Amino acid sequence: xxxxxxxxxxxxxxxxxxxxxxxxxxxxxxxxxxxxxxxxxxxxxxxxxxxxxxxxxxxxxxxxxxxxxxxxxxxxxxxxxxxxxxxxxxxxxxxxxxxxxxxxxxxxxxxxxxxxxxxxxxxxxxxxxxxxxxxxxxxxxxxxxxxxxxxxxxxxxxxxxxxxxxxxxxxxxxxxxxxxxxxxxxxxxxxxxxxxxx
Numbered sequence: 001x002x003x004x005x006x007x008x009x010x011x012x013x014x015x016x017x018x019x020x021x022x023x024x025x026x027x028x029x030x031x032x033x034x035x036x037x038x039x040x041x042x043x044x045x046x047x048x049x050x051x052x053x054x055x056x057x058x059x060x061x062x063x064x065x066x067x068x069x070x071x072x073x074x075x076x077x078x079x080x081x082x083x084x085x086x087x088x089x090x091x092x093x094x095x096x097x098x099x100x101x102x103x104x105x106x107x108x109x110x111x112x113x114x115x116x117x118x119x120x121x122x123x124x125x126x127x128x129x130x131x132x133x134x135x136x137x138x139x140x141x142x143x144x145x146x147x148x149x150x151x152x153x154x155x156x157x158x159x160x161x162x163x164x165x166x167x168x169x170x171x172x173x174x175x176x177x178x179x180x181x182x183x184x185x186x187x188x189x190x191x192x193x194x195x196x197x198x
Contacts, residue, residue: 112183
């Protein structure tokens with residue numbers, strides 16, 4: 001594609017008190033700005049009050065739910081690619097993230113998804129592997145390259161300070177972004193020629 005930059009939606013996927021997700025998300029946004037190939041939209045799920053109870057299949061949500069969901073859906077639709085920033089909770093990803101994903105269906109289709117994860121020994125990779133299965137069901141392409149922070153609280157503090165050498169993580173972010181942008185370009189061009197069959 002030529003002309004306007006592709007749009008990347010960065011989803012900050014934790015709503016827990018004392019969360020590290022915004023700090024990690026802000027770092028990734030800064031790396032994406034340096035990369036320079038995406039227009040960035042940051043969606044912090046702590047700012048989204050979607051209920052857990054969904055309407056029956058085929059029914060419309062209540063007006064007060066639509067007031068929350070419709071602007072969110074517009075941002076999901078407008079994105080050409082996604083990056084999910086997620087911790088690992090009990091060998092998987094947070095419930096708030098799954099809820100936000102499940103309120104949407106065809107909006108995700110034929111777009112690429114990347115992952116930035118953090119945690120203890122595993123670095124959040126078990127959360128990422130579970131998310132790959134979820135996003136495959138939604139007809140997305142998940143990119144191979146990831147960013148993963150083991151011992152995350154040894155890398156970061158809540159002020160965003162970075163006590164360890166940043167170069168390997170910055171390089172991992174660049175590799176992820178290169179693959180994500182390639183897929184976003186290819187899929188956008190393909191959909192211009194032929195709509196994705198959902």
